[in-house]
Amino acid sequence: MSITISPMRAEDCMAVSEIERECFSQPWSLKDIERQLTLSMARTYLARDGETVVGFINVWTVADEINLNNIAVTQEYRGRGIGRALLEYMEKRIEAERCNLEVRISNEAAIGLYRSVGFEEVGLRKGFYKEPTEDALLMTKHYRTETGINGEKYGI
Ligand SMILES: CC(C)(COP(=O)(O)OP(=O)(O)OC[C@H]1O[C@@H](n2cnc3c(N)ncnc32)[C@H](O)[C@@H]1OP(=O)(O)O)[C@@H](O)C(=O)NCCC(=O)NCCS
Numbered sequence: 001m002s003i004t005i006s007p008m009r010a011e012d013c014m015a016v017s018e019i020e021r022e023c024f025s026q027p028w029s030l031k032d033i034e035r036q037l038t039l040s041m042a043r044t045y046l047a048r049d050g051e052t053v054v055g056f057i058n059v060w061t062v063a064d065e066i067n068l069n070n071i072a073v074t075q076e077y078r079g080r081g082i083g084r085a086l087l088e089y090m091e092k093r094i095e096a097e098r099c100n101l102e103v104r105i106s107n108e109a110a111i112g113l114y115r116s117v118g119f120e121e122v123g124l125r126k127g128f129y130k131e132p133t134e135d136a137l138l139m140t141k142h143y144r145t146e147t148g149i150n151g152e153k154y155g156i
Pocket residue numbers: 023070071072073074077078079080081082083084085102103104107108109110111112113114116
């Protein structure tokens with residue numbers, strides 16, 4: 001296995017759409033994914049094994065805040081550190097004060113991943129998800145701390 005991570009290109013959108021359909025009950029459409037390439041606030045990064053796309057992360061950045069919309073790794077590649085590598089790759093490339101996300105309260109793998117890289121639980125959104133209806137756990141990671149990956153800002 002030789003995993004590389006790089007930004008999504010137009011020719012990758014179909015592969016990302018297939019991972020969306022494999023992983024989510026309400027997947028983004030191919031159009032939604034293609035649209036990400038046209039939005040200045042959006043960044044989508046892919047993990048590949050050779051030429052095969054095996055995972056992706058999509059975030060939107062508004063002002064100093066990253067919103068993590070989606071992260072997924074194909075079933076056979078899970079549990080090998082690819083999810084964490086995608087998150088860390090994104091964090092190295094986008095400077096922000098914090099990153100926010102919602103996750104299904106039953107999604108132990110994702111919650112475990114987010115906790116493992118420093119996200120904290122900050123709230124609950126009742127009935128946020130459909131198919132099936134479920135609460136969302138809100139999680140946040142702050143970067144502007146002594147240990148934050150972006151370091152302290154001094155305004156000079
Ligand atoms: C969530 C997801 C992206 C994790 O990807 P992954 O590549 O398997 O995760 P990693 O191998 O990088 O795991 C990193 C850490 O996450 C946690 N983790 C991963 N899988 C876990 C599981 N099944 N249960 C509990 N914790 C888990 C662990 O802390 C792990 O660290 P460790 O291996 O050192 O113990 C993957 O399970 C997935 O694609 N799920 C379906 C899509 C999804 O639910 N996305 C989240 C939407 S909010």
